[in-house]
Amino acid sequence: MKMTDAMQAVLNRYPDALYVSTCGYISRDFYNLQDTTNNFYLLGSMGMAAPVGLGLALTHPDKTVVVLDGDGSFMMNLGIIAMITAEQPQNLVHVVLDNRMYESTGGQKPVQFENMVDxxxxxxxxxxxxxxxxxxxxxxxxxxxxxxxxxxIAPRTEKIGKRIHWTPQELVERFRLEPQKG
Known part of the structure; x- marks a missing residue:
């Protein structure tokens, strides 16, 4: 399955959710697939999508929050799952897009669990x-x-899409009021 096919399947199930995507090709692919003010793209913040998503889920319990994480970024901040499960946000969907590599930095193999579900x-x-x-x-x-x-997901065979053109500060401002919308 291609990364964008997995993302589209998630979008189809949670069309009104707030989305937080990890840095690298995941944010770029998500931006190129469907850019809306519901999407918060992390730029250069590997391992931080789940903590940001947790914060959103706790402060906006009426909204579904979807985290689009990578296998490498998930492993980089594995401790966040203890905090997530301690808080038990009932509106959080944590998706790890697992291609068994750090794709955006050259395809290095991350250290990881064979079965993250367990x-x-x-x-x-x-x-x-x-x-x-x-x-x-x-x-x-x-x-x-x-x-x-x-x-x-399978490693990429297609060309990567265009870069996100906003600065991190602009992304915060763009997303800031979205959770309050009805």
């Missing part, structure tokens, strides 16, 4: 699933509460 379950996520193609996202239908998704 780790998420053991940590206390209410739901944890692994998907290998778009049809398997149907496992998310009807799930409510804290959810973890390990989406197995």
């Amino acid at each position: 780790v998420a379950r053991a940590a206390g996520y209410g739901h944890a699933v692994q998907v290998r193609d778009e049809s398997e996202f149907a496992q998310l239908d009807g799930l409510e509460g804290l959810t973890f998704v390990q989406a197995m």
